[in-house]
Amino acid sequence: MVDSYRDADIVRGMPSHSGHVVFKEAKLAASGKRIIYKLNKRSHPYLSLYEVALTNLLSLFVARDLTPRQTLVKGEDGEIVGLATEHFCYCVERRETLAPNFCSLSFSVENGFEIKPEKREKAEDIPIYFLNEFPRGFFAHLYEASQKGKFDLDIDSLASVLCGSYTLEEDDLHKGNLGFYVVEKEGRPKIVFFKIDNDLLMSESVMSYYDSRIVNWRHGGNAFRITPRDLLEFPKLQDSKNHYWPTSRRYLVNHSDPKVYSNSAEIESFIKLGKSKEFQQAKWRWWYKHILTQSTMIQECLARSLNAEDPYERAQIALITQASVARLSYLKATLFSLPEFRHYVSSVDHKSLIKEITGVVAPKHKSAINEQLLFFQGLCQPNGGFEEGDTPLHAAIRLGDYRYHETWEHFKEYANQTNDKNETPLDLAVKLAQVKVERGSELVKTEDPRRDPLFIMNHLLGEGVNKTDAYRTFRNEHKDLKITSYRFGTVYLNKTKAAKTAEDLIEVLRDLGEDFRFSLKMKKEISVYCVKYFLKDKEKNASLGYTLEQFKLALNGNHSKEPRPELQFIRQLRSTLWIIRVIRGLLGGTSTQVELNDVIDLTKKKIPQPPGSSYFSFFARQGSNHRKDVTAEQPDNSPQV
Structure with missing residues (x-):
């Protein structure tokens, strides 16, 4: 249960204005404790919701009680009217x-x-x-x-x-x-x-x-x-x-x-x-502690103020977690490209660090943190893995944390840069693939795309990196691997195959949206494959037509219903210019949404329409305007999944 105060529980005092209305001398009526009470900025409840969530997030990344706790404040109707920040004296x-x-x-x-x-x-x-x-x-x-x-x-x-x-x-x-x-x-x-x-x-x-x-x-x-x-x-x-x-x-x-x-x-x-x-x-x-933070720890921290049982707030947990995981990935790759940081990792007292970290996290996270600590420490030993001159792009690949479009956009300036062993990032991916082949590992069986050297090679080539001698040799020696047409196998296709109803499909896609191993763009690409796979071999009858209309309404909404938050990631915009972000906002019509609508519409046309009243008539009335706001982003040009 997420804690909140009622507006009636607060003695406000005199207001001040610093961008929005703030009561700096407010108190909780029951306890008399001092708080700073801020009404919703620009009357937007979601801004208060985000601030409280971000404050909880920060508490994971700073020392204990170096930022004050916050609690949402709700009116009599249950709507968010602002937030209460404890006075720092209690911290x-x-x-x-x-x-x-x-x-x-x-x-x-x-x-x-x-x-x-x-x-x-x-x-x-x-x-x-x-x-x-x-x-x-x-x-x-x-x-x-x-x-x-x-x-x-x-x-x-x-x-x-x-x-x-x-x-x-x-x-x-x-x-x-x-x-x-x-x-x-x-x-x-x-x-x-x-x-x-x-x-x-x-x-x-x-x-x-x-x-x-x-x-x-x-x-x-x-x-x-x-x-x-x-x-x-x-x-x-x-x-x-x-x-x-x-x-x-x-x-x-x-x-x-x-x-x-x-x-x-x-x-x-x-x-x-x-x-x-x-x-x-x-x-x-502190940065070492940051990169040891698990995505599950972030989700749990955000769930202190965002209700994971509410579909909308659960979607915001996924949104902030995805952004945090990507940010930590950039930090991790850049840190490990620095000899100074690698020296710190190799020489730090890991026993005291483990005690320091695991003393403040839930027991269920300790095993994963210990495993990561040992992995990082091993990589930073002499001949442990890293080479002098490794760039952040090299580091992301070595760490098994190559996030494809996200990593590429952040580090593409290093695309063809070599380390002191004259290895480009592509050469490193080739080297890791060669090791797997020699060990007899089944490359296609890996469930984590960030660690799949063949798919990394495929993506780098798709982004236009220079082909190297090491790559050409590997390709010629392993033609059976079909590198240029290699596709990553995802469990979500199998989950989709088991889905029977629109709700089943929505649940699979929600889980995909909460899988933080994938970049946002990859999630969108996989969602299209999932819907196509869901429709594969389905009998074209009235039942399927009803399912399609249910899913279409969930994806687009209509004049009386909002789109389902479980599918929010599909509608999440990826604009780079901030002024465009301000104009369009976070959610809107995306090329993925348009493609999914096209897939649905094409399938509907193949369904024989029964005589008399169409089974589509109810949804046609409800959703006649479902595409009025669906304008496409720039099309994605990444390798297929």
């Missing part, structure tokens, strides 16, 4: 208890820092600060004072917040969303960092279709690209276009706004921080 109480002293902090350029420790009797008394509350350049003074030993910076908390924000495409990490508190540890003040306001996480992959700032409309695909130099020089970003970021000066902003990073000394201090050994070790550790 501090959970992290630290009330046992230590908490410090007040004041600062002026003239007098420097004054820090006063004091015993706090209740959470509400703990001082909480945000960077925008201090003079420009404050972080530069903070960093300098810590270097002189006046107090300690909790580098791990800052690395956690920055790495988590980067991994999850944060576009809004301005000074008003980056805060800290001061706790006394071993007789010394320690400054611990945190973040709030997560409504623009997953900015490129999800939120750009719903809620992006105007200056971002000029972005194309890969605005939040993960690149080797950004990871090496982190938190300094040169390639990723995060709008508000501590090391990125933005010019199309209000420079009098205290939330903006505009002070050169402050920006330089964040860059210096990134060069410290302590921060570098912390960033590698």
Whole structure:
């Protein structure tokens, strides 16, 4: 059961406006606990739904209680009217208890820092600060004072917040969303960092279709690209276009706004921080934890605020999980292309890391995480797998995480680049295929397309990579494999064969949409094959006609019914230009939807129509306008599945 508050349970206080109506001094009537109550942004309930879900997602990627919990708020009719964010003082109480002293902090350029420790009797008394509350350049003074030993910076908390924000495409990490508190540890003040306001996480992959700032409309695909130099020089970003970021000066902003990073000394201090050994070790550790995150962990985390029993909310869990899995795939491939990260993986104390990770996850995930840790550690040993000069595209293939269209779009610049052994990514796929052949492995039996070297070769060739001598030799020696016409075998065709009704078919396609081994484009391609396979050898009679109309209504909806959320992925648009995303939104008419309608219509024509009242008449009346919004995307040109 997903928790929520009733609007009547909240004492609002006075409103403020920061893009939307916010009650910063609100309280829960029953407990008196402080909350920040935000009404739906632009009166859209789904924006509150997404923000709470993204906050839960972030909690997987940062240290415990470094972002406050959120809960949806509903009106008397059960509709979402906003969200409630707990005051951060309660996060501090959970992290630290009330046992230590908490410090007040004041600062002026003239007098420097004054820090006063004091015993706090209740959470509400703990001082909480945000960077925008201090003079420009404050972080530069903070960093300098810590270097002189006046107090300690909790580098791990800052690395956690920055790495988590980067991994999850944060576009809004301005000074008003980056805060800290001061706790006394071993007789010394320690400054611990945190973040709030997560409504623009997953900015490129999800939120750009719903809620992006105007200056971002000029972005194309890969605005939040993960690149080797950004990871090496982190938190300094040169390639990723995060709008508000501590090391990125933005010019199309209000420079009098205290939330903006505009002070050169402050920006330089964040860059210096990134060069410290302590921060570098912390960033590698946090990103290592990120790429060990399982898709099932993401789904479970999202299900805290999205009801997996509700078809619409279940579809949103699948949507965000798909985007997260793809993002982690890019991060993983880029990390393992770096010798610095591979050295970290080969030398880190894996026992302590396993204890650290598995201590906060459900027991059912521990086995998969342990298996991955051992696999990664083995690959990073001398002669373990990686070669010097491996690109992210090489790394994706070595890791068994080649996601076809998604991986290609992110890393296609490395298509023909060689490593120090003069191997291109195609050569590597050939090498892996050769190993399987020599071991007698049945290539066509693999259930995970990301690990299928023949299909990877097929896809790379389809994208136009240069054919190499190694490829030509392998092709000539193994003509029986028919590489250029090789097709990946998917279990969903067999599941479709067993389907009898439209509901059975919809359930199979829903499961396909929730299979995160496939890219979105592959899922769409497979869905067409599934429907064709479902219709294969079916008797062309009135029963089939009724089934087709049921499925067609589920796919398209009509003037009185929305399309079924189980088929949402089929209608998910893949526009690259952000301005087009803003105009068209996330869901609309796609080429896959048009193709499925054509398949259905063609089959219907082959069904003899009984005399008198047609069995199509009811659905014809209900669905006469089903294609009014179905306009095709650009056709897909990928290899068939």
